[in-house]
Amino acid sequence: SVLPAAGAHEALETTAAREATRGLVEITKVRKSFGATEVLEGISLTVEPGGVAVIVGPSGSGKSTLLRTINHLEKVDAGFIAIDGTLVGYEVRGRRLHELREKEILRQRTEIGMVFQNFNLFPHLTALENVTEAPVVAPRAGKPRLSKAEARERGLELLDRVGLKDRAGAYPRQLSGGQQQRVAIARALALDPKILLFDEPTSALDPELVNEVLDVIRELANSGTTLIIVTHEMGFARDVADTVVFMDQGQIVEQGTPEQIFTNPQEDRTRSFFSKVI
Ligand code: ADP
């Protein structure tokens, strides 16, 4: 085996983690291939605590893959990702040092909430049950398992936060797409994650339902939740983002404040993309 001794793992892990503590999320030179196709070609991105990063870019540019590596749905081939100083996936000098144990991966996942394009609610559970399932079944590491009554109370609070307390007993099929997505957001909040990832949260919605979901996300952004959002809603991006990241073909072409990226983009690829979508 090429793996170094156990102590060496820890030393390297500590060094890498120390280098990675600037942001709440620190993504460093991450690479990812599917077969012969490299879809992330060395991505580096920092999101400060309470920061809101909005990722925009054409279809196929690697936005979803990047979010999925943060949440352990994909492994990185090179580079590393740290959440709050804890390494998610990493590699040092071209060699993967070790795989995180399954238990550690599950623990880290409870600290990261993710909201998908297609809501992904459990169809056989009510809105409230969808929200309470996670904290009852798998409490976040270091937090006590909630009793059924406590989980119910917390679930109702979260549904209230997304404006759906009165629909607590409804099943997903009885809710509009916008309402389902708001339940999905409440569910993602239930574990009190350190960060929330949104992958095109309004792309599957009828246009008249988009704003009710964006308003909920806007409220989260204003309340200091750390967010990484992939979206095609450019007006919303301009409103909520601290940092706008433009990705194309597996690379971050440029990133900056909304003002810089939307008003004064430096790269031809960015200008060309915005001329098509705005
Ligand atoms: P985006 O979200 O920006 O549209 P994705 O991250 O979904 O882009 O995809 C980036 C590229 O990676 C695309 O070419 C896509 O076909 C490819 N890809 C994504 N997931 C997989 C996978 N599991 N296996 C093979 N190719 C994939």
Ligand code: MG
């Ligand atoms: Mg995508």
